[in-house]
Amino acid sequence: MTVTGPAYTxxxxxxxxxxxxxxxxxxxxxxxAAIEVVRSSPDVPAVARENFRFAGRAAAWAVKHHGIRQVLDIGVGIVHDIPDDGVERCVRAVAPQAMVLGYDIDPVVLAHARAWRPGYGGVLRGDIRDLDSIFNHRDAADLIDPTAPTVVVAAAVFHFVSKPAAVMAELRERLAPGSVVIVSHATSTGTEQSRVDGMTESYDETRSPIRFRSEAEIRALADGWDIVTPPGLAPVESWSVDGTYQRGPYETVRVVGMAARAGAERVA
Ligand SMILES: C[S@@+](CC[C@H](N)C(=O)[O-])C[C@H]1O[C@@H](n2cnc3c(N)ncnc32)[C@H](O)[C@@H]1O
Structure with a gap:
């Protein structure tokens, strides 16, 4: 099937x-552009795969462990042609009736979703920087219960966002107690600066510059949340609550992930 979307240079x-x-x-x-990135950081494809697996593994853990039945995967990306199972399949494997909605800002991603995944709960246009576009989307109103705990997946999306802390704080206000946010983010910690600079320069040539943040900055995104520990903030290739998943380590690029839970008290 040929998917036509806007033509970009x-x-x-x-x-x-x-x-x-x-x-x-x-x-x-x-x-x-991808080949150029891999030239500066050869681990990128392996870490991308581990990030993809992390998102599914962590979302499935949150759904199963906390009995949550609605999942918003924000910045879902194109998943129909990926060899591994994405968030939706991983969640349905443990909770077949769960409502899983994907959101993305990229019209090409949405065109692929429409063409390839008509049976999916839905992939809607939504911008994580504008949470009204997610929570008040007219096609989501009847599908999501705002009073019930939700799993929000924000995997590999905040490094394309200039103020992720503001988004996390607003999510904390909007989501019901017991909700869980799954975050992964490219980090500058533990990677040679020259490689970080090389990747940053390559992404400057794309439609969305990337911003590597330190592990301390990424951990601070969960201020007001309870980071699930163990494993805490961990490389995506070794994130698991029971410590049984272990790949890597990778050094030419590092992506770290965490699950953070909203306690009973809402942040004022
Ligand atoms: C690197 S991909 C990650 C895909 C998937 N979440 C994963 O981790 O496997 C980043 C995705 O986030 C989307 N994205 C970027 N900025 C966004 C924003 N402000 N709001 C929603 N989606 C966004 C991109 O279009 C892309 O599909």
Whole structure:
């Protein structure tokens, strides 16, 4: 099936990610940019795969462990042609009746979702910087209960956002107690600065610059939340609550992840 979307001359990070994961949805300009990133940091495809697996594993854990039945996957990306199971499949494996909604800002991602996943709970246009576009989306109103705990997945999306702490604080206010947010983020901690600079420069040429943050900055995104510990904030390739998942380690690029739970008290 050919999916037509807007024609872009600059690479899309969503399609570069699809390239890293072994998908087939990218164009030449995306592949060229992705190859340049891999040249500075050869671990990128392996870490991208581990990030993808982390998102599914952590969401499934939260749903199963806390009995949550609604999941919002914000910045869902293109998943239909990826060899591994994404968030939706991982969640349905433990909770077949769960409502799973995907959101993305990229029109090409939405075009792929419409073409390939008509049976999916839904992939809607939503911008994580504007939570009204997510929570007040007219197609989501009847599907999501705002008074019930929710799992929000924000995997590999905050490094494309300038003020992620404000988004996390607003999520904390909006979500019901007991909700869980799954976050992963590229970090500058533990990687040579020259590699971080190389990747940052490559992404400057795309439609969405990337911002690496230190582990301390990423941990601070969960201020007002309870970070699930163990494992706390951990490399995506070794994040698991029971300590049984262990791959890597990777050094030429590092992505760390965490699950953070909203306690009974809402943040004022
Ligand atoms: C690197 S991909 C990650 C895909 C998936 N979450 C994962 O971790 O496997 C980042 C995705 O976030 C989307 N995205 C970027 N900025 C966004 C925003 N402000 N709101 C919603 N989605 C966004 C991109 O279009 C892309 O599909």
């Amino acid at each position: 600059k690479p899309s990070h969503a399609l570069m990610y699809n390239y890293y994961l072994g998908g087939k949805s990218w164009s030449g300009v995306d592949a060229q």
